[in-house]
Amino acid sequence: MTCYRNHQTLFGLCLLLFLFTSPLLATENQTDQECFESRDGMSQVRVREISPGLVNVKCSSTTGGVLWWGDPFAGTIPMGDMDIEADYSNEEAVVKPREPELDKNKMLTICSMACHDGNYVPIPHSKTPRPLKMHLDTVPDAMNLKHGKGNIWCLDCHHLVERTKLIDNFGYSISFNQPQKLCGKCHGQVYRAWRDGLHGKRIGMWDKGGKKRWWVCTECHNPHDVEQKERNSGFAQLRPEPAPNLPKGMVNANHERMHHGSHPDETGHE
Amino acid sequence: MPKQDSSKTKDNKLTSRRDFLRSAGNYTVASLSGAAMLLSDPKPAKANVTWEEHFQKNYRLMTDEEKQQAIERLETRYSEEYGKQVTVDGTPSIEGVLFGYALNIQKCIGCRRCVKACVAENNQSRGDEQQIEWIRVLRMEKGKFSETDRDQHGYPESFGVQVGGNAYKPAGVVLEGQHYYEPEQVPEKDAFYFPMQCMQCEKPPCVKVCPVRTTYRDPDGIVVIDYNWCIGCRMCIGACPYWARRFNWGEPNLPKEEMNPVTHYLGNRPRMKGVVEKCSFCVQRTRKGRWTACVEVCPVGARKFGNLLDPNSEIRKVLAKKKVFRLRADLNTYPKFFYYMD
Numbered sequence: 001m002t003c004y005r006n007h008q009t010l011f012g013l014c015l016l017l018f019l020f021t022s023p024l025l026a027t028e029n030q031t032d033q034e035c036f037e038s039r040d041g042m043s044q045v046r047v048r049e050i051s052p053g054l055v056n057v058k059c060s061s062t063t064g065g066v067l068w069w070g071d072p073f074a075g076t077i078p079m080g081d082m083d084i085e086a087d088y089s090n091e092e093a094v095v096k097p098r099e100p101e102l103d104k105n106k107m108l109t110i111c112s113m114a115c116h117d118g119n120y121v122p123i124p125h126s127k128t129p130r131p132l133k134m135h136l137d138t139v140p141d142a143m144n145l146k147h148g149k150g151n152i153w154c155l156d157c158h159h160l161v162e163r164t165k166l167i168d169n170f171g172y173s174i175s176f177n178q179p180q181k182l183c184g185k186c187h188g189q190v191y192r193a194w195r196d197g198l199h200g201k202r203i204g205m206w207d208k209g210g211k212k213r214w215w216v217c218t219e220c221h222n223p224h225d226v227e228q229k230e231r232n233s234g235f236a237q238l239r240p241e242p243a244p245n246l247p248k249g250m251v252n253a254n255h256e257r258m259h260h261g262s263h264p265d266e267t268g269h270e
Numbered sequence: 271m272p273k274q275d276s277s278k279t280k281d282n283k284l285t286s287r288r289d290f291l292r293s294a295g296n297y298t299v300a301s302l303s304g305a306a307m308l309l310s311d312p313k314p315a316k317a318n319v320t321w322e323e324h325f326q327k328n329y330r331l332m333t334d335e336e337k338q339q340a341i342e343r344l345e346t347r348y349s350e351e352y353g354k355q356v357t358v359d360g361t362p363s364i365e366g367v368l369f370g371y372a373l374n375i376q377k378c379i380g381c382r383r384c385v386k387a388c389v390a391e392n393n394q395s396r397g398d399e400q401q402i403e404w405i406r407v408l409r410m411e412k413g414k415f416s417e418t419d420r421d422q423h424g425y426p427e428s429f430g431v432q433v434g435g436n437a438y439k440p441a442g443v444v445l446e447g448q449h450y451y452e453p454e455q456v457p458e459k460d461a462f463y464f465p466m467q468c469m470q471c472e473k474p475p476c477v478k479v480c481p482v483r484t485t486y487r488d489p490d491g492i493v494v495i496d497y498n499w500c501i502g503c504r505m506c507i508g509a510c511p512y513w514a515r516r517f518n519w520g521e522p523n524l525p526k527e528e529m530n531p532v533t534h535y536l537g538n539r540p541r542m543k544g545v546v547e548k549c550s551f552c553v554q555r556t557r558k559g560r561w562t563a564c565v566e567v568c569p570v571g572a573r574k575f576g577n578l579l580d581p582n583s584e585i586r587k588v589l590a591k592k593k594v595f596r597l598r599a600d601l602n603t604y605p606k607f608f609y610y611m612d
Contacts, residue, residue, distance in 0.1 A: 053354050053531065060386060063381075065381075065569065066567065067383060067386045067390055067567060072566060198574070198587055198588060200571045201570070203561060203565070204560070204561065204566075205560055206559065206560065208577075235457075237379075239454065239456075240382050240456045241381060241383055243449070244401060244403055244450065245398060245401045256446065256447075256450065
């Protein structure tokens with residue numbers, strides 16, 4: 001359900017869709033529905049029934065985001081080794097592989113084999129970042145790359161000849177499933193905080209030794225537009241869940257939007 | 271006092287005492303039959319409440335056997351009512367665990383997903399008639415005041431939260447927290463968000479005032495409620511400085527298909543009309559080692575939860591490394607819910 005985006009242009013379509021699907025939406029969590037985990041459109045999860053009457057996730061009918069985790073480990077793989085020993089070494093740590101998500105339409109694999117093998121498309125000499133009109137299908141932000149304030153470019157992170165891999169400082173390839181190995185090269189402090197569980201998100205068991213699903217960098221951050229415009233916060237904006245009901249008898253919530261001050265410029269909010 | 275036995279008039283004192291006892295007994299029988307009348311009310315929720323449930327003890331005073339019986343009674347009733355296998359858990363607190371919660375207000379984007387996750391997990395009443403949400407997210411305005419304003423307008427004489435400034439240079443006021451904000455996209459540039467829920471105080475004012483002692487603090491730090499003993503006086507709601515408690519004014523509306531069948535006696539089992547409820551740190555999850563629903567759903571990872579007694583836990587690292595504060599620390603409630611910034 002991505003109807004709510006571009007609602008002005010798609011309103012009619014959405015209305016039509018809604019009319020068709022509204023009997024289905026009555027029971028809020030249809031299996032096979034797809035909803036997003038953290039980043040809308042970039043980490044999806046499909047609703048499945050894991051046991052009678054129990055689903056792996058419940059989705060919001062208004063925003064399409066995951067609202068409730070029944071099975072926190074669905075579709076995960078072991079995290080694998082990290083180069084520096086961390087607390088997780090005595091715990092079962094899993095991640096959700098990023099490759100299937102990023103390579104949904106198999107474009108990465110095809111591009112890697114067909115063109116970017118190092119011969120057919122030559123490696124450019126100029127390292128100046130520039131918009132890439134060619135790649136809007138695989139990288140929606142290809143025209144507006146915002147990372148490193150203009151100081152880094154594609155092949156600082158992406159492998160020269162293996163387009164299904166990332167690259168580290170020494171030229172070794174890094175899997176898309178373990179972006180922390182790449183991101184941690186520059187963002188060391190954040191990386192250490194993430195390793196300690198202070199930064200980022202984990203779900204599963206809180207207890208010591210319990211199984212945990214770690215969320216990797218690109219599940220929350222968009223590496224091609226980390227700054228997110230003037231907000232400069234790293235996390236893309238999204239639509240909030242609906243507000244609580246107003247108390248009975250209250251018609252609107254204007255009272256809480258009003259400035260009571262005596263300052264002439266404080267006439268009202270917005 | 272009705273005369274039941276008029277033949278015994280020899281010894282006045284004794285007779286009257288006997289009469290009294292007997293009539294008292296009659297009264298009890300009468301009140302019981304009244305209760306039976308109530309119980310035979312055609313409404314399904316009440317019809318299934320058994321005699322044993324009606325007269326069970328305070329959960330804390332029950333023996334293990336009685337607790338087990340109470341739990342089985344509830345499991346049968348809920349399974350019937352909601353048309354699926356409902357489990358009611360009675361897991362006590364884990365030895366050596368004191369739960370703590372930390373929330374990064376710098377990260378929070380105000381998306382209210384925690385609110386809805388909590389509703390999905392904890393079987394709150396939903397719908398227009400009676401909506402109960404244990405978490406409330408406040409939108410707080412960021413203070414942004416020009417220096418001329420600050421220096422010329424003097425001390426702010428208005429409602430709201432004073433921002434910045436000092437004893438000599440007042441800064442200004444912003445709005446109080448907004449509950450009903452509804453922008454197209456969050457986070458907004460000029461706002462931060464402040465989720466509030468039960469703080470699981472070490473010295474909970476709600477526990478102090480409860481006249482029937484149905485709410486109490488378990489050894490793992492969770493303040494729990496035995497809904498069966500709640501008389502609905504709402505003293506705890508008045509006492510709580512964090513607006514954490516909610517009251518079921520009417521019969522809760524919990525659709526069968528949305529009901530979460532994994533419940534705990536002191537946590538998310540379906541409530542009835544006239545009882546108070548609040549966040550229980552998802553006791554049905556956390557005592558089994560699982561993270562709470564709100565921690566798991568937070569898309570930005572602003573919520574951290576763990577064992578305060580384990581020096582290697584995430585929560586302890588947050589307390590050690592971040593700028594931490596507790597809400598209304600001046601009240602000496604010692605919350606186990608911390609707010610922090612990077």
